[in-house]
Every structure is written in structure tokens, then in C-alpha cells.
Amino acid sequence: MIKLSKESLESHFPTMVMVRDYEGIDDLNRNIEKTIKALSMELGQTHQNAATNGDSTTKGGFQTPADMVFLDMKDESVSYLKNHIILPTIEEYLLKVFNVDPLYTPFKVKSWANRLGEGDWQSPHMHPKEYTLISGIYYVEIPETIAPAGHLEFINPALAIIESICFLVKRCSSLVPNLSNASVLIV
Ligand SMILES: [Fe+2]
Numbered sequence: 001m002i003k004l005s006k007e008s009l010e011s012h013f014p015t016m017v018m019v020r021d022y023e024g025i026d027d028l029n030r031n032i033e034k035t036i037k038a039l040s041m042e043l044g045q046t047h048q049n050a051a052t053n054g055d056s057t058t059k060g061g062f063q064t065p066a067d068m069v070f071l072d073m074k075d076e077s078v079s080y081l082k083n084h085i086i087l088p089t090i091e092e093y094l095l096k097v098f099n100v101d102p103l104y105t106p107f108k109v110k111s112w113a114n115r116l117g118e119g120d121w122q123s124p125h126m127h128p129k130e131y132t133l134i135s136g137i138y139y140v141e142i143p144e145t146i147a148p149a150g151h152l153e154f155i156n157p158a159l160a161i162i163e164s165i166c167f168l169v170k171r172c173s174s175l176v177p178n179l180s181n182a183s184v185l186i187v
Contacts, residue, residue, distance in 0.1 A: 015156075015158075016093075016096075016097045017154070018089065018092070020089060032077045035075050036062075036064075036115050036140065040062035040115045043065065049062055051063040056112075057122055057124075057125040058116070058120070059121050059122065060116065060117070061116035061120035062115040063112055063114050064114075066112075069109075069110065069111055070112050071109060082109075085138065086109065086111075086138065090102070090107065090109065090136070118149075124153075124155060126157060
């Protein structure tokens with residue numbers, strides 16, 4: 001007779017989200033906000049605005065052009081943000097989550113800036129490009145609003161993967177007779 005002798009629930013692929021707050025950062029944020037606002041005034045109505053030219057998932061507002069690396073722009077506050085906040089945070093994440101020495105782990109940072117107003121939003125998306133290991137957001141200014149406005153929403157990426165596998169299985173239904181077989185594929 002077959003009996004279940006042991007069962008456990010194991011978390012194999014947890015998504016580690018590092019959250020950091022900084023004190024004494026108001027002046028820096030004000031300066032960065034000014035820089036982004038100036039870019040928005042200069043490029044917002046042009047084809048360079050990635051929020052309106054179809055280059056991004058941003059809906060409305062302003063996003064720096066796809067070919068511009070925002071954190072590399074020649075601006076004292078943006079450079080401070082990159083060197084004293086973003087890079088050290090990435091290094092800490094590499095160390096704590098991936099358990100690798102950041103000194104011997106070369107990485108490249110892609111970056112862009114967004115400026116959203118009332119009614120502007122981000123459509124749900126992932127960053128699935130190859131070699132994208134970490135995604136992060138730095139908030140310069142957060143409006144006082146009622147949720148979901150001004151809020152960041154996470155969707156379980158593992159469920160998204162299962163859904164896409166099911167989708168593939170449905171498309172290949174002539175090869176896979178019923179969806180119960182899909183669980184075999186997922187396992
Ligand atoms: Fe994104």
C-alpha cells in the first residue's frame with residue numbers, strides 16, 4: 001500500500017526586494033527633480049519623449065529617451081545619486097542576494113527618468129531582456145494621493161511564467177491532449 005510519508009513546502013525562487021529609505025536627502029531630491037523637469041520641458045513635446053513615442057510602457061507624462069543613460073548625464077546631483085546611492089545599493093544587493101563579491105562582478109546599469117502627473121501611469125510589465133538580473137526604482141518625489149495613484153504594485157512573476165506556459169500548452173493542444181498534462185511540464 002502506498003502512503004504519503006513526507007511532505008514539505010519549499011520556497012526555491014523567492015523574489016528578494018530590497019527597500020531603502022534615506023535621511024537628509026531633500027536637497028538632493030529637489031535638485032534631481034529640477035533636472036528631470038528641465039529635461040521634460042525641453043523634450044516632452046518632441047519625439048524623444050519615450051512616454052509618448054511608443055518606446056516604453058509609460059502612459060503619459062515624460063520619460064527620458066531610450067538611447068539616453070540618465071544616470072550618466074553630466075549633472076552634479078544625478079552623479080551623486082548614481083555614485084552614492086544607486087551603485088552602492090546594487091553592490092549590496094549582489095552581495096546579500098546573489099552572494100557574489102561586487103568587486104569581481106562586472107555589471108552594467110541602464111537607467112531612465114520618469115515624470116508622471118495626474119492621470120499618467122505605467123502599464124504592468126516585466127524587464128525580461130537577457131542578462132537583466134536586477135530592477136530598481138528610486139523615487140525623487142511621491143505625491144500625496146489615494147491608492148493606487150502614486151503607488152508601486154508588484155505582480156508575482158512566477159505566476160506570470162505559469163500562465164505563459166499554460167498559454168503555450170493551449171496553443172500546442174494537438175500535441176498535448178489536455179491541460180492536466182501542463183502541470184507535468186511546469187514541474
Ligand atoms: Fe520598468
